[in-house]
Amino acid sequence: MTDALVLIDPAASTVEVADLGAPQLPVTDLSAHRGDGIFETVLVRIGDEVTVVSRNRHFERFCASASALGLPEPEPELWDRGLDTVIAEVRAADPNLTEVGVRYALSRGAQNPDGSQTPRGWAFNVPVDEKITHARAEGISAVSLDRGYDAYLGTKAPWLLIGAKTLSYAVNQAAGRYAATQGADEALFVSHDGVVLEGPTSNLIIRRGDRLLTPNPEAGLLSGTTQRLIFDHAAELGFSTEYADLGLNDVITADGAWYVSSMRTAVTLNEVDGNPITRDEELTAQLQSLIKAG
Numbered sequence: 001m002t003d004a005l006v007l008i009d010p011a012a013s014t015v016e017v018a019d020l021g022a023p024q025l026p027v028t029d030l031s032a033h034r035g036d037g038i039f040e041t042v043l044v045r046i047g048d049e050v051t052v053v054s055r056n057r058h059f060e061r062f063c064a065s066a067s068a069l070g071l072p073e074p075e076p077e078l079w080d081r082g083l084d085t086v087i088a089e090v091r092a093a094d095p096n097l098t099e100v101g102v103r104y105a106l107s108r109g110a111q112n113p114d115g116s117q118t119p120r121g122w123a124f125n126v127p128v129d130e131k132i133t134h135a136r137a138e139g140i141s142a143v144s145l146d147r148g149y150d151a152y153l154g155t156k157a158p159w160l161l162i163g164a165k166t167l168s169y170a171v172n173q174a175a176g177r178y179a180a181t182q183g184a185d186e187a188l189f190v191s192h193d194g195v196v197l198e199g200p201t202s203n204l205i206i207r208r209g210d211r212l213l214t215p216n217p218e219a220g221l222l223s224g225t226t227q228r229l230i231f232d233h234a235a236e237l238g239f240s241t242e243y244a245d246l247g248l249n250d251v252i253t254a255d256g257a258w259y260v261s262s263m264r265t266a267v268t269l270n271e272v273d274g275n276p277i278t279r280d281e282e283l284t285a286q287l288q289s290l291i292k293a294g
Contacts (some may be wrong), residue, residue, distance in 0.1 A: 139268030
């Protein structure tokens with residue numbers, strides 16, 4: 001698949017196609033050495049029509065993250081243009097493409113001599129690779145990890161940016177690497193006082209009878225676009241929904257558990273800390289179809 005990159009200039013309201021393989025970002029950019037920026041990743045389904053899954057939900061969260069970091073409010077038309085340009089570029093390069101991700105980001109930019117910053121943005125395509133398709137089909141295992149803070153800390157300390165989707169993903173990446181050393185596919189973050197939170201790049205949903213439950217975002221996790229899409233349509237599948245404080249035993253004894261995210265859609269959580277969890281193949285297929293429909 002051909003890589004596509006567009007550079008987005010918020011000040012000039014311009015979108016420019018660029019070479020992803022060429023240098024684009026100065027090392028002085030605050031996203032490069034401080035992680036000072038935000039991003040979103042959307043799944044794009046391509047058929048007779050193009051569907052950007054949860055497009056508005058992602059952009060609303062992008063704007064909320066910008067506000068939390070004190071970044072300029074993203075202009076909807078500009079970022080739509082950037083996203084659509086990437087999609088057009090990859091479709092032109094591969095007419096048979098049926099599914100792709102697009103990641104878009106906004107950095108605070110480099111600091112100017114007068115102390116001001118010049119924010120910059122970009123967007124590029126992300127492949128739906130074999131690891132993603134395997135997780136969708138076979139599910140994943142997880143190991144629980146202490147997140148290092150008590151639940152609901154973010155309500156008292158908003159400067160921790162717990163609910164913002166920032167470019168500071170070093171902890172998330174480290175958690176994934178540690179999980180691999182423990183023989184697991186993923187981590188499951190748990191607050192220091194025992195409340196289940198989320199995966200490094202996914203939200204958790206469990207089934208208990210005819211209810212779907214997910215951790216409360218205010219407990220210390222990112223509010224998920226895919227999780228909210230599922231909850232918006234859960235009644236169509238015969239389920240009620242609930243935000244709840246869950247413990248590890250709630251997850252292990254559930255009638256089914258899933259990691260949900262934009263790219264992987266809904267993947268079965270097969271076990272946590274070596275404890276098997278009931279698989280619900282029918283609901284997994286329903287959730288995946290629901291998400292892909294956007």
